[in-house]
Amino acid sequence: MNKTKDNLNPSDSYDVIVVGGGHAGCEAALAASRLGCRTLLLSLNLDMVAYMACNPSLGGPGKGHLVKEIDALGGEMPRVADQNTLQVRTLNTGKGPAVQAMRAQIHKWNYQRTMRLALEQQNNLTVREDMAEKVETDESGIKGIRGRSSAFYPAKAVVICSGVYLSARLFLGDHRYDAAPGSLTPSKNLANCLKELGLTLERFKTDTPPRVYRRSIDFTNLNPVYGDPDAPGFSIVTQKAPDQQIPCWMTHTNPKTHEIIKNNFSQAPLYSGLIKGSGPRYCPSIEDKIYRFTDRDRHPIFIEPEGTDTDEVYLQGISTGLPPDIQTKFLRTIEGLENVEIMRPAYAIEYDFAPPTQLKVSLETKAVPGLFLAGQVNGTTGYEEAGAQGLIAGINAAMYIENHEPLVLKRSEAYIGVMIDDLVTRGVMEPYRIFTSRGEYRLLLRQDNADLRLTEKSREIGLIDEIRYQKHLVKKVFIETELARLEKTKYNPGGPIEDFLSNHNSSLPKQPISALELLRRPEINYPAYLVWENKKVPDLPRGTLRELENQIKYAGYIAKQGMAIEKTSRMQDKKIPEDFDYRRAKHLSTEARQKLEKIRPDTIGQASRMEGVTPADLSVLLLYLERPEALGQANNNYKQTKENEIEEN
Ligand SMILES: Cc1cc2nc3c(=O)[nH]c(=O)nc-3n(C[C@H](O)[C@H](O)[C@H](O)COP(=O)(O)OP(=O)(O)OC[C@H]3O[C@@H](n4cnc5c(N)ncnc54)[C@H](O)[C@@H]3O)c2cc1C
Structure with missing residues (x-):
């Protein structure tokens, strides 16, 4: 791919500037530029792009699911990982499909080189070595970034992906010094600037083995x-x-x-x-x-x-x-x-992070319009968690530029949705990492169906390339047609299927039965059935047959989870206006009112997951949303009470 809008002159104006070329920053920069934004990736040291500061591996339960979701949405991490895999395994094969996950050992340096090349070759994207020291703003929002080199880079939106670098301090026993991974300089001025912009920073620590x-x-x-x-x-x-x-x-x-x-x-x-x-x-x-x-x-x-x-x-x-x-x-x-x-x-290492309750679900800060945060700076740990947030922040920075609705994934749609909702709703008490146990709809969020869940969404916003989309279609169409074929294929009692069933210690049918029903039995496996049927399958993306079998075997449980989501989704998805005045919602408990005012949840669903918000508070909130005039009434009562209080004093 050749650059179409080469943009190396720092006085040029960018749509989006991404600060930090770690796992979050690479995904953010690629997503924004692929969505057509003139994008600049600023990083401290270009030789350290996509550096794996800790283990040379990706995946595992929850984390592997995130990588699959990044792929389904059109991110880069999965492709780069596959090109640089030293060893790959599926973990938890003895357990159910919800918790099975891939884990790969990665060639650390080649991973960095491949990712850097992807950045260099991306249209609309300029990569530049400099340290961001200040996010400059005025009353209309973001103006741009001032670098340590003194260069000013104008932009309309900024995504900060500075990892563990904010005011980082390294410890070797009791010997300590100010430094970031790879012996780089920590970002002190950027940390101070974020505080000046109204963000609160706190400290976390992590360590690494020899x-x-x-x-x-x-x-x-x-x-x-x-x-x-x-x-x-x-x-x-x-x-x-x-x-x-x-x-x-x-x-x-x-x-x-x-x-x-x-x-x-x-x-x-x-x-x-x-x-x-x-x-x-x-x-x-x-x-x-x-x-x-x-x-x-x-x-x-x-x-x-x-x-x-x-x-x-x-x-x-x-x-x-x-x-x-x-x-x-x-x-x-x-x-x-x-x-x-x-x-x-x-x-x-000890470092500053920004408690993520300061973010909207789009990962934009509540304090500064157009300023997004992604990755370890939000209090998470892990390359996969960082990459997933970077991708969403990059997409939503582009949506912000275009004045479009942000991409927000629900908890029932993706682990990315689970993670971001956990972060912005509940905040973090310790570095946050994803686990499958964090999701309430685990059976729906399998690693093998990530593309079936998410690819169309990403296609709608224009992030999925044609090769990836065609692979997805081959898988999707095969599964749909094969399920229909299996449902239509019927076997009568006494037919040749009985030998096959006996060989698999499976009971013989007393009435006509479909292939689909037979395959729901735990002892009947789909590849063995295909062999018996003497049926050849076309060349399919890897994992397609396993996903098809999961859909057959777990159909009952999957349908149950689907029904549970439908039942709650009408209420859960109910939007709370951004300017909702909680102070006037008189019947809320004081704790709920204070927390709701601070977090400003997007939906009733998000409010319901907040600590301190009780079912009674939710009923009150729903009442006010359905009858906004009650807020006025509450306001009048509130004003009257205040006036009485003042008079009494
Ligand atoms: C010591 C240590 C141990 C860890 N252990 C684990 C573990 O066991 N398991 C696990 O999953 N994860 C672990 N991690 C976490 C993992 O490395 C991070 O979660 C992940 O790399 C975060 O990605 P990121 O993109 O947010 O930030 P990073 O990968 O840290 O990237 C940040 C990028 O921002 C750049 N940058 C910072 N400030 C500026 C600035 N002002 N201007 C320009 N560029 C800037 C940096 O140069 C860097 O390129 C560990 C990390 C460390 C440091």
Whole structure:
């Protein structure tokens, strides 16, 4: 692809500026430019675009679902991941389809290069190295960005995707200094500017494990973990898992390791009180694990490759804030790591984030029209969470420019919808990561049906390219026609189907039965049925047959969840006007009134998920929405009461 609107002159005006070339920023910039906006991506160091600051992997339950949804909406992360996969597996294959999820080890540096090339080759997009120091505004809204280079970049909308860089501070034991991942400069001026613009910032912390030399590990007694050659890629356009997959390896901590760590708790910045910010409870450091799970005498460690052309490997499961000499000491108690040499010591990092209740569901800030925030700056953790938010913020920045309605996904439509609703409605007490358990309609939000749920939505706004759309259509049309064919195919008692059923220990029909009904039985599997039928299927996107089988086997449960959504959706989707005056809704409880005023939910559904808003408050709110004149009445009563109070005083 060639650039059509090359735009390297900083005095030119942009529609959208994206600050930060991390996982959120890349998706935001690509989405806005693909939707036709003149877009500038400003990042601190262009060699660090799409840098994986922690584990060289993508996916897992919830996270894998997000990557599939990013693909379904036309994002880049899944395609880039598939081109740079070292190993891929489907997790939870022994469980139901709702929680099965792909996880891939990624060639870290090649991932960055591929993503950077996608940015460089994108029409309407200019990539530029500079540090954003100030978002300039006037009474009409956003004016642009002032860079550290002193250049001014005019724009109508800005998406901040600055990750953990706002006022970041690194800790190696009790040694600390101001720095961001990759030893880059933290963003202090941008943090101050966001505060001046009326945003509140708070502190979180996270840590990372040590990276070590592969050649210093003794693999003799370690268990390999192999990939799955049949796992589909993240993207619907990928047809094949990599031919040669590289194994990961497994080892464990032991009581000796734990003893060294316990004896040095006082040197871990979180325990010594040096770090005040909360860390991710679901991704704890090894100190946290030993402190919290006292009954466990071992914790697993996965040794993961970072690439095919590097000797550096990643130790998943052992992130720590302890000093480097203690890291070496406890690592050397672990089987296989007796002579291990550290290449990059583990570190902890503390940083500012903007509590996400300051955002609308579109990810636009409530304080500044045209200013959007996405990624770890919103208090989340994870590449996938960041990428998904970046995509939505990039789309909605483009919608803002065009004066169109924002793209808002419901909780019943996507994990992206679940995540954004959780963030803007409930806020975060610790770094937020997605889990399938966060969704109430898990069976509807399967990884294999992400494109069936979302691709048409993205097509409507113009983000889906033709290749991706055609793949989606092939899958969709095949599933629809095949379901209809199976329903029409009938078998009579005593026919040849009985041999097939007996071979699968399945009861024989007493009356005519359709193939669809037979396939609902747990013991009858669809690929085996196709073989018996001697039917060839066309070349299909990977995962199509599994999705078809899920739709057959779980039809009852899926229909039930669909009915539950329909039942509640009329009330849930009821819009609350942006300027609704909660102070005049007299019969709300004081707690609900204060919280509603602060969060300003978009819909009754969003209000219902807020802490402190009771069913009684919702009935009152519905009453006011249905009879707006009651607000006036309430207002008169309120005014009268106030006047009486003043008179009495
Ligand atoms: C130590 C550590 C451990 C982590 N552990 C895990 C983990 O175990 N599991 C997990 O899922 N995730 C983990 N993460 C989180 C993961 O790395 C992030 O969630 C993810 O990278 C966030 O993506 P992002 O795009 O929001 O920000 P980032 O990937 O941090 O990207 C931010 C980008 O913004 C740029 N930038 C910042 N300020 C400016 C500015 N003023 N001007 C221009 N450019 C700017 C930076 O250069 C960078 O390119 C960890 C992160 C760190 C740092």
